[in-house]
Amino acid sequence: MALLSDLQLLAPELIVAGSLLLVLILTCKPRSWNLMAGISLAGLGIALVALVPLSGRAPQSAFSAMVVHDPFASFCRAFFLVATMLAILLALRSRELQGPGAGEFFTLLLAVLLGMMLLAGANHLLMVYLGLELVSVPSYLLAGFLKRDRRSSEAALKYVIYGALSTGVMLYGLSLLYGLTGSGGFEALRGHFSGSSFDAGLVGLAVVMAMAGFGYKISSAPFHFWAPDVYQGAPTAFTAFLSVGPKAAGFAVLVRFFFSGLAAAPGPEGMLLPLARWPALIAVLAALSMFVGNIAALVQHNMKRLLAYSSIAHAGYMLMAVCLLTPTGLQAMLFYFVAYAIMNLGVFLVVIMIANATGSEEIDSYRGLWSRAPTLVAAMGLFLLSLAGIPPLVGFVGKFYLFKAAVAGELYWLAVVAVVNSAISLYYYVYVLRVMFIDAGAQPAPLRPPLLHSALLAVLVILTVALGIFYGPLDALTRASAHLWVPGGG
Amino acid sequence: MIGLGHFLTVSVLLFALGVLAILLKRNAIGVLMGIELILNAAGLNFVAFSHFLGNLEGQVITLFIIILAAAEAAVALAIVFSIYHGFETVNVDQVDQLRG
Numbered sequence: 001m002a003l004l005s006d007l008q009l010l011a012p013e014l015i016v017a018g019s020l021l022l023v024l025i026l027t028c029k030p031r032s033w034n035l036m037a038g039i040s041l042a043g044l045g046i047a048l049v050a051l052v053p054l055s056g057r058a059p060q061s062a063f064s065a066m067v068v069h070d071p072f073a074s075f076c077r078a079f080f081l082v083a084t085m086l087a088i089l090l091a092l093r094s095r096e097l098q099g100p101g102a103g104e105f106f107t108l109l110l111a112v113l114l115g116m117m118l119l120a121g122a123n124h125l126l127m128v129y130l131g132l133e134l135v136s137v138p139s140y141l142l143a144g145f146l147k148r149d150r151r152s153s154e155a156a157l158k159y160v161i162y163g164a165l166s167t168g169v170m171l172y173g174l175s176l177l178y179g180l181t182g183s184g185g186f187e188a189l190r191g192h193f194s195g196s197s198f199d200a201g202l203v204g205l206a207v208v209m210a211m212a213g214f215g216y217k218i219s220s221a222p223f224h225f226w227a228p229d230v231y232q233g234a235p236t237a238f239t240a241f242l243s244v245g246p247k248a249a250g251f252a253v254l255v256r257f258f259f260s261g262l263a264a265a266p267g268p269e270g271m272l273l274p275l276a277r278w279p280a281l282i283a284v285l286a287a288l289s290m291f292v293g294n295i296a297a298l299v300q301h302n303m304k305r306l307l308a309y310s311s312i313a314h315a316g317y318m319l320m321a322v323c324l325l326t327p328t329g330l331q332a333m334l335f336y337f338v339a340y341a342i343m344n345l346g347v348f349l350v351v352i353m354i355a356n357a358t359g360s361e362e363i364d365s366y367r368g369l370w371s372r373a374p375t376l377v378a379a380m381g382l383f384l385l386s387l388a389g390i391p392p393l394v395g396f397v398g399k400f401y402l403f404k405a406a407v408a409g410e411l412y413w414l415a416v417v418a419v420v421n422s423a424i425s426l427y428y429y430v431y432v433l434r435v436m437f438i439d440a441g442a443q444p445a446p447l448r449p450p451l452l453h454s455a456l457l458a459v460l461v462i463l464t465v466a467l468g469i470f471y472g473p474l475d476a477l478t479r480a481s482a483h484l485w486v487p488g489g490g
Numbered sequence: 491m492i493g494l495g496h497f498l499t500v501s502v503l504l505f506a507l508g509v510l511a512i513l514l515k516r517n518a519i520g521v522l523m524g525i526e527l528i529l530n531a532a533g534l535n536f537v538a539f540s541h542f543l544g545n546l547e548g549q550v551i552t553l554f555i556i557i558l559a560a561a562e563a564a565v566a567l568a569i570v571f572s573i574y575h576g577f578e579t580v581n582v583d584q585v586d587q588l589r590g
Contacts, residue, residue, distance in 0.1 A: 126551050133558045137565050144569050150576035154585050156569045161521055161582070164562055165512055168528035171555065172505055175535035175548075182543045184551065229588040 006062035009054060009069045012047040012077055013117050019043025020110040027103025036102040037092050040110060041085055048081045059485035065185055067121040068485055075334060075481035076120035076252045083245045083341050084113045086456075090349055091237035093450045095356040096146055105145060108138040109241070116249035122256055123487070125174045125184035129167070131253060132213060135246050136163045143234040143242075155233025162216060162226035170213025176206040187487050189261035207278050210257065211285070217250030219308075220285050220315045221292040228296075231308035236355060239304060240348030243311045244341045251318055251333060258282075260486045263325060274325060282323040283414055289316030290421040297428045303351055303361045306428060307344070310387060313425060314340055320418055321402050324409035331482040332401035338474060339386075339398030342467065346383040346460040349453065350376055357447045363432060368440025373447040377436045379461050384429040386464050389422050394467040497538035504531035518570045518580040522563065529559045 007014065023039055055074035062069060088109065091097050097105060115134025122128050140163060144156025178184050180202065181192040192198070215223035231239045263274050293313030300306040318336050321329040353376060354369065355361050370377045386395035399422065406415040449457075467474055504527050511524025533552045540548025574580055 126547075126554060129551070130554060130558070133562070137558075137562055140565050140569060144572055147572055147575070151587050153569065153572045153576045154587050157518065157573050157582070157585060158588075160562075160566045160569050161512070161518075161525070164522075164525040164566065165528070168508070168525055168532065171529065171532035172535065175532045175539065178536060178548055178551070179539035179543070182539075182545060184547055232588050 009057075009060070009062045010067070011054065012051045012081070013114060015043060015047040015050055016081075016110055016114050016117065019047075020107055020114065023103055023110065024107045027107065030100055031103055033092060033097065033102040036106045037088050040088055040106045043110070044081050044085050044088075044113075048078060051078055051081070059483075061123060061487040065187065065487050066124045066127050067118070068123045068487065069121060070485035071481045071483050072252075072255075072330070072334075072485075073121040075478070076248070076337075077117045079248060079334075079337055079341070080113055080116045080120065080245055083248070083345075084109065084241070086341075086345050087237060087241035087245065089452065089456050090240055090345065090352060091235075093356070093452050094235065094237045094352050095359075096149075096235045097237060101145070105142070108142050108145075109238075111138040112142070112241075112246065116245055116252075119249045119253040119256075122253055123186050123260065125178060128253055128257060129171060129174065131249075132167055132170070132217060135217070135249055136167060139163075139242065139246060142238045143230050145235050145238065149233075151233040152235065153233075155230045158226055159230045159234075166212050166216035166223060170210050173206040173209025173212070176202060177210070180206070186256070186261040190264070190486065193262060194264045204277070207262070208281065211281065214250055214254040214257070215285065218247050218254065218315045218319070219312050220289040220319055221312060222285075222288065224289070224292065224312045224315075227312055228305045228308040231311070232302055232304045232361075236304065236348060236352045236361070239307075240345055240352075243307065243344055243348070247311065247315065248337045248341070251322070251337070255322060255330065255333070256484065258322070259325070259330075259484050279323040279325060282319055283411065286316045286319035286323065287414060287417045289313060289319060290417060291316075294421045294424040294428075297425070300428070301363055303363050303366070303432070306363070306432070307347060307351075310425065310428075311344070313421060314344075314387075316421070317399065317402055317418055320406050320411070320414050323414075324405055324411060326405065326409055327479075327482045328408055329405040330484070331478045332398075332405040334478040334481055335401050335471075335474060336398040338478075339394040339467065342460055342463045343383045343386040343393070343395050346457070346464060347380065347387065349457055349460065350380040350383065353447065353449045353453050353457070356449070363435055366432065366436045367438050369436045371439070372444065373449075376447060376449070376457075377433075379457055380436065381433050382461055382464055384433060386468070388426040388429045390426075392465070392468045394464050394471070397468055397471045494538060494542045497534060501531040501534040501538070504528075504534065516581050516583055518573065518582050518585075521582060522566050522570070525566075526559060526563065529555055 023036055059070035112135050115131050119131035122131050140156055140160040143159045144153050146152035181189050212223055219227040290313050293309045297306050297309035318333050321333040358365055386393035389396050389399040403415050508524045508527030512521050515521050533555045536548035536552045570580055577585055
């Protein structure tokens with residue numbers, strides 16, 4: 001029974017879908033946030049357990065090669081599950097997310113997760129489109145989840161217009177690729193482009209149009225215009241999730257599309273040979289994202305906006321690893337997924353904890369926090385320095401891998417751009433810290449964060465430091481996962 | 491005789507009209523209509539290629555596009571409702587609380 005064995009490969013997705021339905025059915029009556037979060041977390045936990053035996057299986061394709069199962073997909077799916085669990089914990093004691101709507105929130109969040117997991121194994125243009133839409137459409141609603149907050153509605157409107165336009169343009173590009181090759185499967189694309197001669201101009205147009213969809217998902221310049229507004233207006237817990245989960249999913253499908261569809265089988269040392277000149281396009285986008293993100297972040301007054309630009313810059317760092325087409329670059333990207341998730345979720349957790357107490361995300365309102373909540377400020381400092389890439393934190397190790405891969409791939413100019421940008425980014429991260437130490441004058445009471453947030457903060461702090469020093473296990477895991485498998489060769 | 495070129499010309503026109511609508515329309519509903527035009531342009535491409543290549547894959551993809559366009563329109567209209575609730579307008583230029 002081919003269908004049954006194929007379904008086995010999708011067991012984690014099926015479990016996530018099952019939990020989604022359960023949460024949705026339970027929503028028929030108003031339920032507490034704790035209950036809904038508990039059910040979702042339990043479902044994701046079971047899915048993670050189901051994924052473990054699957055990850056040991058040999059690479060194979062399923063459902064007429066619509067999806068593939070390989071180490072890369074397994075790693076990404078596990079990463080998405082854990083990132084979503086952390087995002088649920090972040091949402092649980094957030095002051096914005098109280099009252100009715102718990103069931104709806106977690107239903108939509110699990111739908112996004114399902115889309116991300118399907119993207120990790122996408123092997124067909126249709127799966128790329130379906131997965132991206134499954135990530136995007138619930139995300140629009142989650143961005144506008146605070147119905148009484150005008151800023152949240154505005155974020156949702158901007159998100160849906162930019163998002164739908166980008167996916168529309170991407171779809172048009174994909175339709176051209178289908179017309180050129182006669183099939184939507186990635187191995188057919190690869191076969192077509194490595195075999196006969198092709199119209200480079202038309203393929204270039206299709207690739208640029210497809211890149212609009214991917215670029216919007218990973219919020220890379222010049223497709224980033226939605227990011228600052230959406231990050232600022234959306235509920236903070238969802239913003240945190242957005243900057244980690246869907247961004248990584250965008251990278252995963254970008255890698256699948258370009259590495260499986262538009263690159264020839266691996267040559268010496270596992271380096272893939274690109275068909276058409278897309279690595280140059282991605283390298284330019286990487287440099288542009290770094291500059292746009294870091295320079296615009298310098299003048300921000302709102303913490304969430306600043307983090308949006310910071311996230312654009314980080315998309316640039318990760319894109320640098322994509323255009324190398326080497327296993328080392330892929331490993332560096334996977335390592336950075338994890339590093340970025342830990343430190344960025346940490347920063348957003350502190351932002352939520354502060355906003356719960358003060359009700360503001362303006363950087364000015366952070367004045368004098370040092371005397372009110374020294375541990376919180378210390379943790380924030382740690383995460384921000386890690387984002388800037390200061391040793392011995394996990395952000396430094398992640399950047400080190402990226403830069404090392406760029407140098408090994410002889411992409412020296414881009415490595416130099418990345419180092420210069422890291423230096424620029426240090427300025428605004430330290431600026432936030434400096435504000436926190438400035439005395440506010442009148443002293444309000446010290447912050448009393450809920451126990452859940454304090455515990456989560458402790459875990460993220462420990463991970464930021466521990467993975468910065470003992471990165472061996474993560475190195476081994478990402479190295480083993482940096483292999484894409486394409487049906488029919490490579 | 492109507493050939494592939496005719497279909498592609500229509501789809502390029504639809505795509506261009508969609509982009510123009512998004513850029514020029516100030517009414518949120520008008521912008522959403524522009525997005526639908528772009529999706530339909532892509533769908534038309536898939537069907538036309540499918541017919542002239544003689545395989546069905548493109549038609550299946552078009553079915554998915556139609557379904558997802560409906561889902562997306564439902565979500566987008568819900569968001570426009572919520573905007574009207576908060577701002578008393580659906581003019582995208584007047585929805586500008588978030589600024590850098």
